[in-house]
Amino acid sequence: DQQVKQNSPSLSVQEGRISILNCDYTNSMFDYFLWYKKYPAEGPTFLISISSIKDKNEDGRFTVFLNKSAKHLSLHIVPSQPGDSAVYFCAASYSGNTGKLIFGQGTTLQVKP
């Protein structure tokens, strides 16, 4: 039972344009969501997070949107840069879960110069 799903295995965008990565979840108890970026041969690095009491969180070029009624979150990268090419994982957690994260399968983003 995949509680967190990233249905697009890959995404290709042109440099300077917007990248939108999507994530769906099924467990309504999740109240904290995170995005990680992963380069080959490295560990995932934390990118941005959002609490369920918010519907938007921004950090520079990265914005995460949360739609609780649809159980959907998205990561917007504007403008996209070639260095953003990586695998992006969304993850979810909930209070009382000892900090355990449930990850999606990942989306590989390619930003073309």
Place this chain on the structure above:
Amino acid sequence: DAGITQSPRHKVTETGTPVTLRCHQTENHRYMYWYRQDPGHGLRLIHYSYGVKDTDKGEVSDGYSVSRSKTEDFLLTLESATSSQTSVYFCAISVMQSRVGEQYFGPGTRLTVT
């Protein structure tokens, strides 16, 4: 940089042999986690620890055991390695005081079981 190291970084072993992977942190964080990453599955939690000698199972714990005798070290043992345990293994720590928060990952160990 959360001061997390993993050793070894690469290992090839034979089916049926025991294998121990080590995670070391330098900042005395309470919560530590072991994940495996496989294509099509993202990262899946194997075991986690919420203090010295306090551990619990994750989503895919069968065939794995862990130990934490010191705050800074969290060991993952494959008791009898199988080909299905060929994977990339990541250790992580939680840096927030609350139980929900960002986790920071080590560089990973690539394990091949032949």
